[in-house]
Amino acid sequence: MTRVFSGIKPTGHLTLGNYLGAMRRWAEVDQHRSDALFCIVDLHALTVDHDPARVRRLSRQATTLLLASGLEPELCTVFLQSHVDEHTRLSYLLECVATDGEMRRMIQYKEKAARERLRGGSVRLSLLTYPVLMAADILAYGADEVPVGDDQVQHVELTRDLAVRFNQRYGHTFTVPRATRPEVAARVMNLQDPTSKMGKSDDSGPGIVYLLDEPDVVRKKVMRAVTDSGRDVEYDREGRPGVANLLDILAACTGGNPESLAAVYDSYGALKKDTAEAVVEVLRPVQTRHRELCAEPAYVEEVLRIGAEKARASARPTVDSAYRAIGLLPPV
Ligand code: ATP
Ligand code: MG
Numbered sequence: 001m002t003r004v005f006s007g008i009k010p011t012g013h014l015t016l017g018n019y020l021g022a023m024r025r026w027a028e029v030d031q032h033r034s035d036a037l038f039c040i041v042d043l044h045a046l047t048v049d050h051d052p053a054r055v056r057r058l059s060r061q062a063t064t065l066l067l068a069s070g071l072e073p074e075l076c077t078v079f080l081q082s083h084v085d086e087h088t089r090l091s092y093l094l095e096c097v098a099t100d101g102e103m104r105r106m107i108q109y110k111e112k113a114a115r116e117r118l119r120g121g122s123v124r125l126s127l128l129t130y131p132v133l134m135a136a137d138i139l140a141y142g143a144d145e146v147p148v149g150d151d152q153v154q155h156v157e158l159t160r161d162l163a164v165r166f167n168q169r170y171g172h173t174f175t176v177p178r179a180t181r182p183e184v185a186a187r188v189m190n191l192q193d194p195t196s197k198m199g200k201s202d203d204s205g206p207g208i209v210y211l212l213d214e215p216d217v218v219r220k221k222v223m224r225a226v227t228d229s230g231r232d233v234e235y236d237r238e239g240r241p242g243v244a245n246l247l248d249i250l251a252a253c254t255g256g257n258p259e260s261l262a263a264v265y266d267s268y269g270a271l272k273k274d275t276a277e278a279v280v281e282v283l284r285p286v287q288t289r290h291r292e293l294c295a296e297p298a299y300v301e302e303v304l305r306i307g308a309e310k311a312r313a314s315a316r317p318t319v320d321s322a323y324r325a326i327g328l329l330p331p332v
Contacts, residue, residue: 002034003175005143007041007081007134010058011048012200014065016209016279017188019286020252021149025182027070030147036076037141037311038066043081043088044134047127048116048201064300065211068290077314079307081137086315090136093322095129097166098158103128107154135159140315142175150187151197153179170325173318185252191225194241212287215280222246222276233265243268246275253278 113123156179163174190198192207227242237244247258265271
């Protein structure tokens with residue numbers, strides 16, 4: 001059976017980008033057709049300036065939202081990265097395979113490091129090595145597929161390179177994974193700045209639709225989305241990124257196709273109105289289920305406990321064999 005692994009960082013409130021780019025497919029497709037693990041990658045949330053209490057809160061919230069979005073613990077494994085030591089154990093070995101130059105070429109490192117510097121902060125070493133830990137997350141489970149949004153494809157490519165290099169040097173140890181992306185909305189853009197990705201740790205509140213935004217807040221944000229001064233509704237991601245983003249979101253929410261939807265509309269106002277309603281409808285069941293799950297914290301804890309047990313059992317043999325392959329003696 002295909003093994004699937006993917007994760008989400010508790011760095012902020014989850015967004016419509018996270019949902020359409022990743023989470024929705026995990027629940028609707030991946031957990032049903034594969035042996036899937038979904039991880040709240042909390043160690044990755046420590047790579048930028050963070051508040052411990054907030055990370056704890058966001059880790060619980062992300063878990064609850066993953067379950068609210070339809071992940072079923074009977075069908076897949078949901079767990080916290082920090083509960084399974086194999087991730088950091090393997091990460092160190094992969095640091096001995098990856099190069100400094102490779103890390104510095106990562107687009108997200110460049111962007112996030114620049115942002116930290118702009119805020120007057122310093123860049124944590126873990127931000128540079130983050131893609132190696134992510135590679136360990138994936139390789140520890142022998143994942144065949146990694147369903148992600150567009151922005152993570154480069155990190156999955158790096159994971160492939162590290163797996164191939166390790167296998168060539170030390171003997172076959174890792175499955176070489178591949179990224180899978182959604183057909184539509186693989187990169188949902190910020191509504192206020194449609195040339196940048198909608199990211200949960202960004203500062204621009206009005207440009208980001210959060211999964212827990214009230215319907216009226218969603219409507220307001222979508223109706224105020226930045227478009228351009230044109231009037232014709234055309235699907236042109238380069239020339240008209242704001243309109244294309246709305247068409248992508250509408251298509252993803254209604255199951256349509258952005259190009260054909262463009263032909264249906266003759267004003268930006270109507271497009272925005274329908275997009276807002278479509279988003280509200282997509283978020284409604286997630287929010288309802290989230291409210292119910294908030295009343296069952298013991299259930300959510302239990303999901304994480306069982307998930308960590310399953311994940312540990314699954315990762316340990318691969319990580320142990322990587323330790324042997326690279327030249328380390330087994331404990332006596
Ligand atoms: P951060 O700003 O902290 O990096 P993020 O919103 O990018 O947060 P991640 O935890 O890095 O979220 O990514 C979780 C998943 O959501 C990944 O598969 C990622 O590709 C996907 N994703 C994130 N943002 C978007 C987006 N705007 N459009 C589509 N997919 C996205
Ligand atoms: Mg991200």
